[in-house]
Amino acid sequence: MSQLFVLYEHAAGYGVFEVLEFEEIGLMVPSIEESIKELSRFKSVVKLTGFSPFKTAVTALENINAVSEGIVTEELQQFLDITVPKGKKKKTVTLGVADAKLGAAITEALAIQCNHTGSVPEIIRGIRNYFPNLVKGFTNQSAGVAQLGLGHSYSRAKVKFNVNRVDNMIIQSIALLDQLDKDVNTFSMRIREWYSYHFPELIKIVPDNYTFARCAKFIKNRKEMSEDSLAGLEEITMDSGKAQAILDASRSSMGMDISVVDLLNIEMFATRVISLADYRKELVEYLHSKMSCIAPNLATLVGDQVGARLISHAGSLTNLAKHPASTVQILGAEKALFRALKTRSNTPKYGLLFHSTFIARAGARNKGRISRYLANKCSIATRIDCFNETSSSVFGEKLRQQVEDRLKFYETGDVPKKNLEVMKEALEEFEQQQSQQMDQSVNGGGSSEKKKKKKRKSEGTNGNSLTEANGGGGDDDSKDEPVTKKKKKSKKSAN
Incomplete structure (x- = not known):
């Protein structure tokens, strides 16, 4: 004999249901599918054994987060220990779960046999449909409110990252930059x-x-140009020769006459294009600032735009950090790769990395080598940017120098430094930088304290001068008192 119980995680709490006549139904999954269509028939299949509601929205969020990660909370463990009976020799007990990871955790914690295949998914689907009808005092409205509240808090917790290190802004800005270039x-x-x-x-x-x-x-109607227009043209072209050439060409132009309305439309359209071009410059500066915050080493190594395109193509900085160097090398050349694999021809040497200056500077023979080497350094820089808590471009500068040395090695044969030595130097510089920042922060906070101490001393000296003027002695005793206290304290600490 075998007995089946099913665990269902709802936004309002945990529910355990007993499946009646399991041996007959387990062999006939289509009959369960038919019973799901009607509530009366499904009630004859499933019976509520226990329901444990969440007390607050915080506990609901904690439990659902734990369930999604396959972790058994204390609340769930106690509830299952009370609700699910322990199996015997003649009668085995099986707990149906939706997630295999959670089932493994329950088996490890409570020694309950779990199952997530066969008829279990269909039974869970039926429970999901009729859950408000299977629990007493529960309605569709209360279930909807619980699901909506938990859904909002769950998604908010999942999306909650460090605001200064959100790489979605880089993906959107590089996409907008490419679109602006075309437009x-x-x-x-x-x-x-x-x-x-x-x-x-x-x-x-x-x-x-x-x-x-x-x-x-600026010109509008060329026939209205005069010597007074030279200053404005020089300011635009930044060349006096070009300004004079434009003025001379306007006097002997072969162009047709144009109406005022047409000129007005051209002027309006030119204003829009100029504003778009100006906004593109601002967007480049914005992208530079975001890359220096989120991926400073990658930006230092291959540049802001190439690094941003790599992040955008991978989907996120974390996804790019997970890619091996061989994948980073051909990111952006997937079509060429699959075409080469299909036709059994040579695979591409580079994808988005082709826009880097290193590959342009390399010789025709060494382009593939330098792209492979650059992809290796990009993967290192990306992992440092992704998993390092403090952002610094020290490693990017060292990696860039390594690529420069490799280019010189291909040209002249000079042997570059080993990667281990370079990384040790980078770590030392990074630690020095961190210590300097700590010292600056400490000194910055201490400077105000020093100023306060100086003020107190000045006030104290003013007070002493007043007492001396009044003929009051005993300043030496007042100075000696705190010294003796300090000595006593130091003795206590020594003991």
Whole structure:
């Protein structure tokens, strides 16, 4: 004979249900599926044995967090010890659970045989559907309130990270930066084509998109330009020769005349493009500040944008830290990798790391080598950034120097330092940096205390001078008293 009990974790508390006629039903899972469709039929299959409600929302959150991690809390342990009967020789007891990890923990803690396969998932599904009807004094409304409150607190606890080290901002900002690059380029080409009907010579004189948009906004109608416009053009182009060339070209331009309304639209569109380009510069500075806080070593090694693209492609800094160096090397080249594996051709040497300056500086023969070496250093830098509590770019600077030395080794043959020596130096510098920061914080706090002591001393000296002026003696005795007290204290501490 075997007896089956099922543990169900609800937002309101723990429930243990006994499955009736287990031997017959266990062999017929389809019959359980049919019984779930109707409450009356399901009540004949399942019977409530015990229910332990959570006393507060805090205990509910603690218990559900423990269940999600496969940990048996004291409350759950006591409840199961009271509710689930112990098995005998002729009669075995099995506890059905939804999570195999939790079942292993219960078996280890209480020596109760647990099962999460077979008919158990279907029974738990039925309990989930009819749970308010199976527990007395429980309604659908109260169940919904409990689930909503616990759901909010559970998700809030899961999302609660250090605000200064949230890598989601890096992922969003690098995606926006790439989108802005495409949009600014497209809009700038539109301005070039649009304004070239009126002033086609300006494209050859001013090839830069941002400067062209500023010039188009400043010039407007080329026929209205004069010598007074040279100062404004020099400020935009930062070149007096270009400003004079624009003025000369405007006087002999082959462009067509344009109406005021068309010029107004071009000016408005140029203003939008200029504002987008300015915002892109601000976004680059913002990305730099976020990378220096979250991944300073990776940013020092490969740059802000390449490091941010690696984090974005991996999904998070933690995911990137979990990747091996061989995966980091080809991140961003997945299509080429699978195509190479399918056609049995050469696999790609680099993905997003191709945008790093090191690979551009390496020779054609050494690009694959330096990309493999750089990926190795990137994985080290990422793991330091991810798991180090204090952010510092010391390791990134040392790793960058290692890549520089490896490039020199490929060119000249100079043997670089070993990684063990470099990491020891980096650790020493990091410890020195930490000690300096501690000293600065201590000195910063102590400086105010020193000022207060100086004020007290000055007040004390003023008081003594007054007593001396009044003819009062005994200053030596007052000075000696605290000294004797200190001596007594030091003797006690020595004893």
